[in-house]
Amino acid sequence: MPDDNRLLAESLYEQFSRIGKALASPKRLELLYMLGQGERSVEALAKATDSPVANISQHLQVLRRARLVETRRTGARIWYRLAGPAVSNLVVSLQAVAEQRLAEVGQIARTFLNDADALEPVDREELLRRVRDGSVTVLDVRPHTEYGEGRLPRALSVPLEELTARLAEVPRNREVVAYCRGPYCVLALKAVEILRANGYRALRLDLGVVEWRSRGWQLEI
Amino acid sequence: MPDDNRLLAESLYEQFSRIGKALASPKRLELLYMLGQGERSVEALAKATDSPVANISQHLQVLRRARLVETRRTGARIWYRLAGPAVSNLVVSLQAVAEQRLAEVGQIARTFLNDADALEPVDREELLRRVRDGSVTVLDVRPHTEYGEGRLPRALSVPLEELTARLAEVPRNREVVAYCRGPYCVLALKAVEILRANGYRALRLDLGVVEWRSRGWQLEI
DNA sequence: CTGCTATTCTTTAAATCAATTGAATATGGA
DNA sequence: TCCATATTCAATTGATTTAAAGAATAGCAG
Numbered sequence: 001m002p003d004d005n006r007l008l009a010e011s012l013y014e015q016f017s018r019i020g021k022a023l024a025s026p027k028r029l030e031l032l033y034m035l036g037q038g039e040r041s042v043e044a045l046a047k048a049t050d051s052p053v054a055n056i057s058q059h060l061q062v063l064r065r066a067r068l069v070e071t072r073r074t075g076a077r078i079w080y081r082l083a084g085p086a087v088s089n090l091v092v093s094l095q096a097v098a099e100q101r102l103a104e105v106g107q108i109a110r111t112f113l114n115d116a117d118a119l120e121p122v123d124r125e126e127l128l129r130r131v132r133d134g135s136v137t138v139l140d141v142r143p144h145t146e147y148g149e150g151r152l153p154r155a156l157s158v159p160l161e162e163l164t165a166r167l168a169e170v171p172r173n174r175e176v177v178a179y180c181r182g183p184y185c186v187l188a189l190k191a192v193e194i195l196r197a198n199g200y201r202a203l204r205l206d207l208g209v210v211e212w213r214s215r216g217w218q219l220e221i
Numbered sequence: 222m223p224d225d226n227r228l229l230a231e232s233l234y235e236q237f238s239r240i241g242k243a244l245a246s247p248k249r250l251e252l253l254y255m256l257g258q259g260e261r262s263v264e265a266l267a268k269a270t271d272s273p274v275a276n277i278s279q280h281l282q283v284l285r286r287a288r289l290v291e292t293r294r295t296g297a298r299i300w301y302r303l304a305g306p307a308v309s310n311l312v313v314s315l316q317a318v319a320e321q322r323l324a325e326v327g328q329i330a331r332t333f334l335n336d337a338d339a340l341e342p343v344d345r346e347e348l349l350r351r352v353r354d355g356s357v358t359v360l361d362v363r364p365h366t367e368y369g370e371g372r373l374p375r376a377l378s379v380p381l382e383e384l385t386a387r388l389a390e391v392p393r394n395r396e397v398v399a400y401c402r403g404p405y406c407v408l409a410l411k412a413v414e415i416l417r418a419n420g421y422r423a424l425r426l427d428l429g430v431v432e433w434r435s436r437g438w439q440l441e442i
Numbered sequence: 443c444t445g446c447t448a449t450t451c452t453t454t455a456a457a458t459c460a461a462t463t464g465a466a467t468a469t470g471g472a
Numbered sequence: 473t474c475c476a477t478a479t480t481c482a483a484t485t486g487a488t489t490t491a492a493a494g495a496a497t498a499g500c501a502g
Contacts, residue, residue, distance in 0.1 A: 005407060006271055008333040012405055013247035015326050016319045020250060023241035023315075025490085026234035042449060050227055055491060057450055062489095067322035076448045076499045086318050093314055094244075097307050098237045101288035105236050112229040184233055186226060246460080263479060276461060278480055283459095297469045297478045 022066035038149035182208035243287035257431035259370035403429035
């Protein structure tokens, strides 16, 4: 019976490690994070990660064998999506542990985002409260297609490239909060620069739809 | 600048994957889960996993390089512990995804636990409610040492081996809920058998201190 | 049926990883 | 100091994983 328990543990952890192994590659983690934003084709994922299609297809097979993603076919194109919100949560909590435990992550963020408190802005929870109760103007600066797949409640869609031309649409009397794809996305940082240069009170929200959803909050559309 | 973003993403996911790689081995997942129950020495972990000490030591080094565990020395002995509750949560949510997505896990649980609904008893949330409000007798059937490291609130310590001899200490008029190390631990199953054979109304709670803590609930001592 | 596109499969070589063994280190006690 | 204990280190082996590149497949348009 002790041997029996050993066998149980070994079979079980063997299975659990299938999920772990799927999370063991940087490319696959990036794919999972992207899929957390919405369904994508193999080609789109390959372009976004700047990798050969065959390579991305391989990684997607690995994720599919671990049942972390599912597929849907339309014509010759195959669309990948996360197998459920639990998968997205798992990736977010892995990233959270990495941020918490690995000093290197903060170092990289500071280097690339040129922002001392890029990862932990002074009062994120307070900011989130105001985003949720609608007392600030929320700006989604991602491309229109991503906005269409899901966005923070009441967010306005003004992609970064259009921001300068469409400033008139952004009310001047209220504080503006810009967000994009997540804590490591630079679009919102640049949007805040532009807004401030034009006299707005503007802040960056350092999370995206993936993190929003993983807090258990609803997205719009 | 697009190249810059690529470099940012690659550096970041490289770091994130350090955590993923640490989770990619069955042995390491088992070690993490055990450490979620409390601090352990290398020797104790080696015995519990029925592996050579050197092998376990190696795995622990890997976990330490990923900053998932920390150490403390007392004399010649080195004690390992999880680096924080977030690590324990990560392991629990990985197991949750595995249970949810991999049919094999349920299959293994049914085979070894001889219990059709071992993994998802009919009304776990209701049972938890009663455990939390104290309207049932909660029995911790793990060894005394583990009880001493942390237990569910108001739990009585009656290790499985002592149960038959100490039945008199368990009130007959109230329903009894037994728990042990987690959903895949057989101690509580056997305790329930013994209790029922002796006329008790007894149920198994299919979670342990690790899962309890990861729900954000307090442990005793 | 033919060509075209999107994706997957197969094969290769390089890299990494796991388990094992024996040696090395550190601590505490005789 | 010497010995016993607990842990780590180093080197070896075999197995797995990776990226890459070309061949193969599936669906669609003509």
